[in-house]
Amino acid sequence: MDMKKATVVFAACLMSSLVGWSKAPEIPRDTSFTAYSTNKKIRKYHPEAVLALPELPAGVREYRDVVYSTLPKTPYGRRDLHVDIFRPDDEKIYPALLMIHGGGWNSGDKSLQVPMAQQIAKNGYVTIPVEYRLIPEAVYPAGLHDVKTAIRWVRAHAAEYGIDPDRIAVSGCSAGAQLATLAGVTNGSRRHEGKGQWRKTSSDVQAVISMDGIATFVSESNIADAEERLQKKGELPVNAKWLGGLYKDSPENWKEASALLWITPKSAPVCFINSGLPRYSDGRDELVAVYDSIGIYTERHRIPVDVHTFWFFHPWFETTVERAVGFLDRVFKGEKVAPRFKLTDHGVANDSTVVQTAAIQRVIDKAETMGGGEIIVPPGTFLSGALFFKPGTTLRLEEGAVIKGSDNIEDYPLIPSRMEGRSIYYHAALINAYHVDGFEINGPGTINGNGYKFWVQFWDNVERAREENRSWTNLEVRRPRLVFLWGCDNARLSGVRMINSAFWTSHFYLCNDLIVENCEVQAPREPVRAPSSDAIDLDGCHRVIVRGCYLNCDDDGVCLKGGKGVFAHKSHENDSVTDVLVEGCVFGPNLHGTLTLGSECVHANNVVLRNCRLDNDCSLLRLKMRPDTYQVYENIRIENVTGRCGSVVEVLPWKQFFSLEGTDEKPVGLIRNISIKNIDLKCNGLGVIAANPDDKVENFEFENVAVKAESDIFRCNYPDVKLKNVTVNGKRPVIMTADEEMKDKLNFDAVDLDKNNEK
Template identity: 40%
Template sequence: MSTPCSSRRRTTMSLLATPLCLAAFPALGAGGRQADITAHGAVPDDRTVNTGAIQKTIDTLASSGGGTVVVPRGVFVSGALFFKPQVNLHLARGAVLKCSTDLTHFPAGRTRIEGHFAPHFNPALINANGCDHFRISGEGTLDGAGRPIWDQFWKLRNAARDPGNFPNINVPRARLALIERSRGVIVEGVTFKDSQFWNLHLYRCQDVLVKNARFVVPDDYQQAPSTDGIDLDSCQRVTIDGCYFSVTDDCIAAKGSKGPFALDDKDSPPVVDIRVRNCEFRRGHSVMTLGSEATLVRDVLVEDCRVTGQVLNVAVLKLRPDTPQHYENIHLRNLTLDSPRGAIVSVQPWTQYVDLKGAPPPKSIVRNLSLVGIKGRYGGFGKIAPNPGQTEISDIVFRDIALTLADARPDITGASGVRLENVVVNGKQVTL
């Protein structure tokens, strides 16, 4: 008899031992009618903006008890679409649902972004709020058409008085999907391509499965800004299985709130029980990042994954000097690395945007971080260091590691309970 999701003990042991609670996910394809968007006037000419026709398909299904919106083969341009409960999305093989680059088709309003609710920012291409068991499925593509938007971002940022502190949301941009306040969500098989901003943003979702999806930007674009693969914003019980990431920002990021009063933010519950497995990470800033907006993150397991190409870091725990943070039970195991550069772990201050709002510097905790069963080649161990006087770092384990590294020296300061067990680098045993 399977254990109900709600009965999981939030401990390291439960995370490592508890199987995915499949009862939270009704079988794919169960029930409901299907409606082809072309039946409501959508035109696959890579030019016509089909927002009205596709939204009509959604609304018609919603009014008749639900079903699945089907995008057939072809390139359909659209603005922001708003899904209703019991209405799903299926992208057939060869189907492309493509963002308009005219941002008037994404009318700005109040939306969750970067750890708060921005009063005036663009919605996503796919928006689903309060849609339990919402599904995005198929072998088709969500295309952000991001290149001209990225070019505009860099033009404005480079012209700014202080480019290093140029806010990401200063430039109108659309995410590919924002799913919020929903349970039992499934995203399966779909390619997320060239997003103008984040690809898949999950906010306050529970019991989510993202399976066999792809998140990509062009190899010839050096830095497509803010193209995170998956952002887990205040979510619980999420499994990411068999996915492929080739982006130029964080592949997966745990997010929440920020600032000295973040613990009082009732809109940002902890990120808990995250499992990432059987994935390939080819390009990006990191495999798994905690932050930059994050307060409470615990019970994260990344296992049985491959890291290739140009992934700059494996595990990144960003320590904001203006935010009280608690990162606990973060585990990476059975990873194969194949890259000439990058850091295995980065736990250190992150100071790009800091605002203490007149409050004293808050305290933070990093506890029980492990990297076990890591093999292959990479750049170096990386760095573990606190915000001086603010961060307590303890119980860090490196075990059963066999790597070829350009920099074999662990750079660890201000941490207690650090253990290296059976760590072999460049053919030699490594000790502290």
């Protein structure tokens, strides 16, 4: 070919390619929804939230951007759709979980699922974040058809990636959850299948996990909301855009995309994990009711926060992963599914006026005799005295369910118990579990202590004692606690609301590997204060996680206990409190201390409080130093705390109910290795470190602490306490000491303490 002809051919090819290129414009993408834009939005109101970042765990391998489908002809040319794959780094066969991102059907991408996919994979699953077509590239049913195609691809390539083709699940978040539920409910539905690749392979799944996604579009509220949004903003809301118009314009799409309308015996089991925002639960309860009627397994979990995208953030990320893995294990790995014992199915009346302790206890006892089970409290109020949970039993309170405590102390028998650092006979709590390993209390319902009568009696007794100029104790007025667990390893309280306790709200004695998560714990100051209503008391416990809780009682928030008295450190009944993590919690205005060590604590070690928000008038870290008890508080870290409080630290003597028990002992306390770092607070002042005269303080350090305060004075009796980059109102604090008289005045509880009780 001569040069002239070659030039002509080259030009023709170039023009052809340019014409082809012009016919395939770039795919339009809405990039408004990302992890980082969400992080900025959420942390404005929830600074305790910490974005979960991608991190490939040890023992997990990955495959990125694997093509699962090629669409040869689209308005944007040839179109590849991709998945990422994470799996244990071995040659075993595992169940698979296809994971669908959210973003309102118009934004987001598969990378949003990667942090969760990586963590679930290390638990023995092949996790597969999936790409699917969004508005404006495509509208319904394209996204559903992409998901169905991806499921077929996973099954067709199961051998290649070590997947069990008979154990495939699908999960989704928000809009992705709607798609996941629809995909799993419509097993076997040709109408929903689409015309994608791998048509000879089944798209059925064996389990669904829905995270804050709706199960129906055709509720009256959804239909009306879309019309109202159009009228207000002059454009279709995103759900109507995706479905091809308002309900009146596109009713078939609205119905076809509503999982609730397509349930059959072939539908897959579903686990719902929801936030505290009701709009994202639309259709869930109705779907569960239909599933129950035809015998298909479901689970409902609630993370009671007003954060729709809770799965992005610590501390809720961990709960989400654990709930997802637990559900998958039960469906795919033969983990026992506990029988369910609904109170009203076993002779308990939905009647808030009659004490039904015996009837409820019979249900618990029946569950134990049958090998264990989950005690279900349905919506309604059930009045009860002390209940005792047995090995193999757990408690679940459904939304709207209330166990309300009797206000008659005779309904709480005297039994071996633990109070104020001593093992004694005392009244049982409302909810009790003794040596029940694996015990759980799950919300979102409420345990209401109904403590008003006891509070009034307590303060009446205090007033009489003061008038008579005599000492008094916290135990003179007999009051039940709300929850008491003794020797329960691997226990968990999750998503439950605990309110109005007559005494300590939740008390854990000698419990190891304990989790308290996403709970709301409240007791009032008005109209009557709820005395000694500590939110969480850890008494001789080891390896404890408290995360995502709202704590607001008329005493301490998280309180570490373990014994008091001259010989407490030698008694076999007492124990240290070690390895405690408190994170992502909010501490409310009624508290007397945020994190408190004492007043009955002999040894606390390795305690971390981080990423929390304060809205109170007390101290962030409170160390109560008893002059009648040998105490060691060591290796305590406080970091990344924001909000409002009374002071950053309060280390002072605690002399209430002081007694040397007739000995000549002179107990001393040791405080060492304390770090308070990255603190940004509004408060009254930096606080006080002024323990008993012989107590020792070693390696106590503040770093990167900035407070806006009414006073720039920091009371500190220990010159070796280090302040690195610590400012009060932009300046270095003024350091002064505190004498014994001032120590008494600086105590947060000075108004409640009586000198008569120090004798």
